[in-house]
Amino acid sequence: MKLIKYLTLVAFVGLLISCSASVPPKELSNARQAYHQASMGQAAKLVPAELHKAKTALDAAEQAYKDDPDSYKTKDLAYVADRKSKMAEGLAQSAAEKAATEKANNDFQAAQTEILKDTKEDLAASEKDAMLKAEKLASEKKARLDAEAALAKLAAVKEEERGLVITLSGSVLFASDKSALLPAAQERLNQVAEALLATKERRITIEGHTDSQGSTSYNQQLSLKRADAVRSYIISRGYPSDLVYALGIGEDRPIADNNSVEGRANNRRVEIIINRTGK
Amino acid sequence: MKHIKMAMLAVFVLFALAVAGCGSSPEAINQEASTSAIRAAQEVGASEVPSASLYLQLAKEGLEKAKALAANGNKEQAESMLLRAQADAELAIILSHGDADKTEATAALERVKTLRQDNK
Numbered sequence: 001m002k003l004i005k006y007l008t009l010v011a012f013v014g015l016l017i018s019c020s021a022s023v024p025p026k027e028l029s030n031a032r033q034a035y036h037q038a039s040m041g042q043a044a045k046l047v048p049a050e051l052h053k054a055k056t057a058l059d060a061a062e063q064a065y066k067d068d069p070d071s072y073k074t075k076d077l078a079y080v081a082d083r084k085s086k087m088a089e090g091l092a093q094s095a096a097e098k099a100a101t102e103k104a105n106n107d108f109q110a111a112q113t114e115i116l117k118d119t120k121e122d123l124a125a126s127e128k129d130a131m132l133k134a135e136k137l138a139s140e141k142k143a144r145l146d147a148e149a150a151l152a153k154l155a156a157v158k159e160e161e162r163g164l165v166i167t168l169s170g171s172v173l174f175a176s177d178k179s180a181l182l183p184a185a186q187e188r189l190n191q192v193a194e195a196l197l198a199t200k201e202r203r204i205t206i207e208g209h210t211d212s213q214g215s216t217s218y219n220q221q222l223s224l225k226r227a228d229a230v231r232s233y234i235i236s237r238g239y240p241s242d243l244v245y246a247l248g249i250g251e252d253r254p255i256a257d258n259n260s261v262e263g264r265a266n267n268r269r270v271e272i273i274i275n276r277t278g279k
Numbered sequence: 280m281k282h283i284k285m286a287m288l289a290v291f292v293l294f295a296l297a298v299a300g301c302g303s304s305p306e307a308i309n310q311e312a313s314t315s316a317i318r319a320a321q322e323v324g325a326s327e328v329p330s331a332s333l334y335l336q337l338a339k340e341g342l343e344k345a346k347a348l349a350a351n352g353n354k355e356q357a358e359s360m361l362l363r364a365q366a367d368a369e370l371a372i373i374l375s376h377g378d379a380d381k382t383e384a385t386a387a388l389e390r391v392k393t394l395r396q397d398n399k
Contacts, residue, residue, distance in 0.1 A: 076359040083334075083366035090373040097380035104387035108394060115398050 027078035028065055031058055034085035043092035050088040057081035147198040154191050163205075163275045166192065170209070170226070170268030179225035181233060189230065192272065193237035203275040205245045206230050211264035212251040224248025230270050306354035313342055313361045316368030323375045331374035338367035 024032075035058050043051040061077035068074060148164065151157045156167040173185040181189070196204065208223030208230075227246035235241045256263035317338050325331035341364030348357035 072356050073359055076363055079363050080366045083363075083370045087366075087370050087373050090370065090377050094373070094377045094380045097377070097384040100384040101380070101387045104384065104391050108387070108391045111391065111394050111398075115394075 024065060025070070025075050025078065027075045027082065028061055031061055031078040031082040031085065034082045034089075038085040038089045038092075041089055041092060042096055043088040046092040046095040047088055050084075050091050054081065054084040054088045057084045143198045147195040150195040150198075151192060154188060154195070160273075163273045166272040166274070168192070168230075168270045168272070169265070170270060171265060173230065173270055174226055177222070179222060179229050181229050186233065189233050190237065193234050193239065196234065196272075196274070197238055201243075203243050203245070204234070204239065205247060205273045205275070206234070207247045207249050207271040207273065209249050209253060209255075209267060209269050209271065210251050211267040212254065212258040213264065216250060220248050220250035222248075223250045226270060230272070234272075304352050306349045306352050306357065308345065308349045308354060308357045308361060310342065310345070310361060313338070313345070313365040313368060316365050316372070317342065320368045320371040320375065323372055325371040325375045328375050328378045331371040331378065334367045334371040334374065338364045338371060340364075341367060 035054055038051060038054060057077070058081040061074060061081045064071065064074040064077050148157060151164075151166050154166075158165045158167070168188070172188060173181055175182060206227045208225070208227035210219040210223050212219070214222075224246065225248070227248055231244050231246040234244055251258075251267070254263075254267045255269070256266035258264050258267060317335070320331070320335050320338065325335045341360055345357045345360035345364060348354075348360055
């Protein structure tokens with residue numbers, strides 16, 4: 001009986017010893033897991049040399065485990081192997097972050113270059129636009145000046161607050177007391193119309209004026225008919241009809257003394273006013 | 280009989296001294312590598328990075344354990360412990376750098392995003 005008990009005890013102790021020998025120390029389990037994790041990640045691609053160091057360290061720990069499972073040497077080697085696997089993971093992560101930084105910096109440069117190029121193109125387009133506008137303005141100004149110069153040769157031209165005023169003598173355009181244009185007047189008006197067409201977008205007001213002889217109402221009607229006659233002729237030469245207006249002023253705005261022959265002749269006139277500020 | 284007893288006593292004393300001597304005289308160990316690694320980890324600011332500061336602390340503790348083992352005459356075990364401490368310190372350095380690299384990458388990506396948004 002005693003012998004049986006003794007043998008049972010020995011067998012039990014032997015079993016315990018053999019079980020503990022087959023369970024690796026936690027340092028080695030951790031090291032194996034750490035290496036597995038590192039090898040499944042970016043380390044194999046980005047830092048293969050570091051991963052290899054980790055593998056070498058793990059192999060050394062495994063060998064120590066085979067030689068002496070419970071020794072401090074096995075545990076320490078496994079501990080170091082665990083750290084080396086973690087180092088490989090950390091270095092791989094750093095390499096990935098550095099690659100991301102480099103790409104981001106390259107993208108930044110490319111975006112800046114693109115923006116600069118677009119800005120330059122926009123600037124060039126704006127400059128070209130501005131240049132074209134300036135050229136157009138200069139051309140328009142020249143046309144206007146040329147027109148004014150041409151008009152100055154045909155009639156009295158004066159710059160007033162209401163615009164550029166072209167004064168045509170009534171006796172040149174109409175027979176006395178008539179509102180039909182004289183043939184000679186048409187030729188003069190052709191030349192005026194040609195000059196006006198150079199500034200075709202401007203509003204024009206045609207005013208008929210008379211001297212003070214005759215009734216006010218008669219002079220009013222006569223001056224309006226004469227202004228209309230000139231308006232119709234200007235339109236017939238191509239000026240836009242919605243930009244030409246006719247007014248009969250009558251005797252209300254004399255520019256000379258109606259008591260003299262010369263004064264009355266000057267008052268009998270047609271004024272063509274070109275609005276300088278547009279339509 | 281008496282001299283035999285005396286001889287046995289002398290042998291015993293000598294044996295006891297020898298045994299005591301084997302386990303207790305301090306051993307010199309080469310701490311340079313682990314000490315340098317710990318210093319380097321401190322210099323790169325490992326204590327400021329949570330993941331790195333843990334391993335820095337472990338490295339310091341490992342170094343102290345190694346010194347204690349060496350003081351007790353366990354040279355081989357002390358040197359093995361120094362390898363632990365060195366590995367912990369090196370890992371702390373790598374994790375510190377990794378944190379800085381991550382911060383830099385985040386900032387670079389944000390810069391690109393802001394530039395694109397501002398120029399849409």
